[in-house]
Amino acid sequence: MKQVIILFDLDGTLIDSTKAIYASFCEAMSAFGYPTPSLDSLKATIGHTLEDMFLAFGIPKAQVGDFVQAYRISYRAKMEAGTTLLPNAKEAIVFAKSFADLGVVTTKRGDFSAKLLDCLGVGEYFRCVIGIESVSKPKPDSEPILKALEHFPNASSAHKYMIGDTTLDLESAKGAGISAVGVLCGYGKQEALGAYNVPLCADSLMAVREIHRSLGI
Numbered sequence: 001m002k003q004v005i006i007l008f009d010l011d012g013t014l015i016d017s018t019k020a021i022y023a024s025f026c027e028a029m030s031a032f033g034y035p036t037p038s039l040d041s042l043k044a045t046i047g048h049t050l051e052d053m054f055l056a057f058g059i060p061k062a063q064v065g066d067f068v069q070a071y072r073i074s075y076r077a078k079m080e081a082g083t084t085l086l087p088n089a090k091e092a093i094v095f096a097k098s099f100a101d102l103g104v105v106t107t108k109r110g111d112f113s114a115k116l117l118d119c120l121g122v123g124e125y126f127r128c129v130i131g132i133e134s135v136s137k138p139k140p141d142s143e144p145i146l147k148a149l150e151h152f153p154n155a156s157s158a159h160k161y162m163i164g165d166t167t168l169d170l171e172s173a174k175g176a177g178i179s180a181v182g183v184l185c186g187y188g189k190q191e192a193l194g195a196y197n198v199p200l201c202a203d204s205l206m207a208v209r210e211i212h213r214s215l216g217i
Contacts (some may be wrong), residue, residue, distance in 0.1 A: 004100035009164035012186020014089045020082025024074035039158040047166040088205035096208045103128040139168040142175030170196040
């Protein structure tokens with residue numbers, strides 16, 4: 001059988017770091033005298049780059065870099081205590097590893113992501129972690145997925161999948177020419193994900209099972 005490669009998004013797909021993200025975002029906004037957003041309004045932007053998240057809340061483009069820096073200082077201190085694996089995520093990773101090679105593609109910093117995965121006891125399962133600092137064009141561009149695939153020998157002939165919770169993941173997969181499965185356990189809306197005509201599953205474990213089923217193994 002051909003090699004199988006499964007790439008996972010991180011926030012909303014494998015982990016829940018909403019608590020740390022929200023606290024750090026609010027701290028950055030407050031530090032520069034801006035009102036803090038509601039939790040629901042912030043959750044609607046998670047998955048986008050930090051730059052785009054701050055722009056969405058009215059921060060002038062010329063100042064965004066300062067806000068991102070303040071956020072990252074805060075987030076680095078809060079991320080481990082404020083992050084958990086989503087339900088069934090560990091089972092999804094273990095099952096996926098039984099028949100596929102795995103990677104992570106995220107708009108979070110890759111070094112932060114790798115540290116979190118290690119702290120959560122699953123870092124060893126992934127061949128690569130592609131974060132925002134590894135690319136010039138983040139999701140929804142195809143570059144992060146294509147960059148990840150460079151880490152897998154014989155990727156061109158492999159069965160390749162992306163699992164993610166937002167349209168950014170599905171659009172990136174589409175652009176990269178690989179299959180995608182959406183999950184409903186994160187920040188994306190079912191209606192928006194449904195427009196991509198890909199399988200939608202309750203969580204990452206169900207998504208991995210869908211891939212396993214589709215391969216007939």
